[in-house]
Amino acid sequence: MAKRIGKDYFGWGKVASVIWAIIPITAWIFGLVVKFKNGLKDKSVWEIVCFVLRIIFGFNILWIIDLVCIIATDHIFKYL
Numbered sequence: 001m002a003k004r005i006g007k008d009y010f011g012w013g014k015v016a017s018v019i020w021a022i023i024p025i026t027a028w029i030f031g032l033v034v035k036f037k038n039g040l041k042d043k044s045v046w047e048i049v050c051f052v053l054r055i056i057f058g059f060n061i062l063w064i065i066d067l068v069c070i071i072a073t074d075h076i077f078k079y080l
Contacts, residue, residue: 065077
């Protein structure tokens with residue numbers, strides 16, 4: 001099975017991703033890793049800026065947004 005960077009967490013299934021997204025610290029760490037990998041893959045300055053913003057705001061505000069997005073769309077919040 002091919003890895004899906006940026007969809008769920010590391011291409012894991014929806015159930016596993018929702019379980020990891022419920023736990024704030026793992027959601028924050030996994031969100032950072034996914035954004036960093038996307039930034040390196042795309043060589044995008046915006047992705048690196050999003051990575052820095054996730055470091056600052058990811059533990060509180062973006063955790064709730066990521067949780068809702070994973071449950072509703074199977075993706076982490078891709079715009080930040």
